[in-house]
Amino acid sequence: MTHSVFIDGAAGTTGLEIAERLDGRGEFSLIRLDDAQRKDPGARRDALNAADIAILCLPDKAAREAVELIDTGSGTRVIDASSAHRTAEGWCYGFPELVGRERVADARRVSNPGCYPTGFLALIAPLVRIGLLPADWPYTVNAVSGYSGGGKALIERFEAKGAPAFRAYGYDLAHKHLAEMQAHAGLEHQVIFAPSVVPAYRGMIVEVPLHLGAIDGDPTADRLRDALREFYSGSKTVSVHESGPISELLLEENAAPSDAMELFVFGNDGGWHARLVARLDNLGKGAGGAAVQNLNLMCGLPEAAGLRLPGA
Structure with missing residues (x-):
């Protein structure tokens, strides 16, 4: 069976x-629009309603508008790669x-996350x-990403002469990812998020430092690592x-x-401190690869089909 996308x-x-x-991939048939048609609401509406699955790679406002273009009786299913619906009711x-x-x-x-x-x-x-780990802990996230995650403007800035060596941002403490992190981790408080960008095109390191000695229940680094290993056992994308x-x-x-993601748990000799680290491709498991993984599942195909994974 061929699925139109x-x-x-x-x-x-x-x-x-x-x-x-x-x-x-013969399992999929792509519906394509030329440059002029991409700016034509009628052509986009027709394409959205003709597809078995529409994948939205748009700014948030445009993604919401695209969903509204899909007719109520349409059989079109949607994967939204924007942040418009990550905590919205009725969305998986x-x-x-x-x-x-x-x-x-x-x-x-x-x-898409x-x-x-x-x-x-x-x-x-x-x-x-x-x-x-407690749901009421004040978690902090330190992260660095390649510049491709910032879109066309940031890509041009980092690839221009005199590009910055490091960019830190989010100092208003109101980044759009905060609600998503809190909701899907089941936390009582928003995290403190400290993102930054370096002159690498792709890639990302996300770190959560923990003072284990201040957390009840003796959550040692070894216990955290073992629990993560058990949780992701059998995963083709997370190690x-x-x-x-x-x-x-x-x-x-x-x-x-x-399209893989690596997780690390580092602890000090005394067991009081730990650094939990994820390394991934912001354009892979952090965006396009995750969308294809979800697409595979929605179409009843092998989850890792077409993904760029170690040994594949």
């Missing part, structure tokens, strides 16, 4: 990443490892769910590294695309 916003970074992963949060693969497979409306929240939630949500010394974690300037 329309990528609304196919010319953008995420849209191009998704199209590359679908290239040559498209993180199958957390919400369940069956739920994504059966959903009509799926909201954000790139930074993917790393944070992968680390924290399972541990809060099983009670190893948990063994304990042991690591001198550094790197983002490569010209890293190859990847």
Whole structure:
């Protein structure tokens, strides 16, 4: 069976990443619009309603408008890669490892997770769910990303002469990812989120430092790591590294695309402190790869089909 797919916003970074992963896959037939048609509301409406699945790679406002263009009786299912519907009622949060693969497979409306929240939630949500970490803790997230996640304007800025070596932002403490992190980790408080950007095109490191000695229940680094390893056992996209010394974690300037995510738990000798770290591709598991993973599930196909994974 061939599934028709329309990528609304196919010319953008995420849209191009998704199209590359679908290239040559006979299970899908892409509905394409030329440059003029992409700006024609009528042509977009027709394409959205003709597709078995529409993937929205649009700004938030445009994504909401696209959903409104889909007729009530249409059979079109939606994967939204924007942040417009990540905490919206009636939408499935498209993180199958957390919400369940069956739920994504059966959903009509799926909201792709954000790139930074993917790393944070992968680390924290399972541990809060099983009670190893408290829901009422004041979590802090330190993160660094490649510049491709900032869209066309930031890409041009980092690739221009005299580009910045480092960009820190989010100092208004009101980043759009905050609600998503809190809601899907089941937290009582918003996290403090400290994002930054470096001159690497793709890649991301998300870190949550913890003062384990101040948390009830003796949540040692080993226990946290073992719990994450059990939670993600059998996952084709998420791996948990063994304990042991690591001198550094790197983002490569010209890293190859990847749809995998690596999780690390580092603890000090006294057991009082831990650093929980996720390393992923912001355009892979953080965007396009996650959309294709959800698309596979929604179409009843092998979850990892077409993904760029180690050993694939």
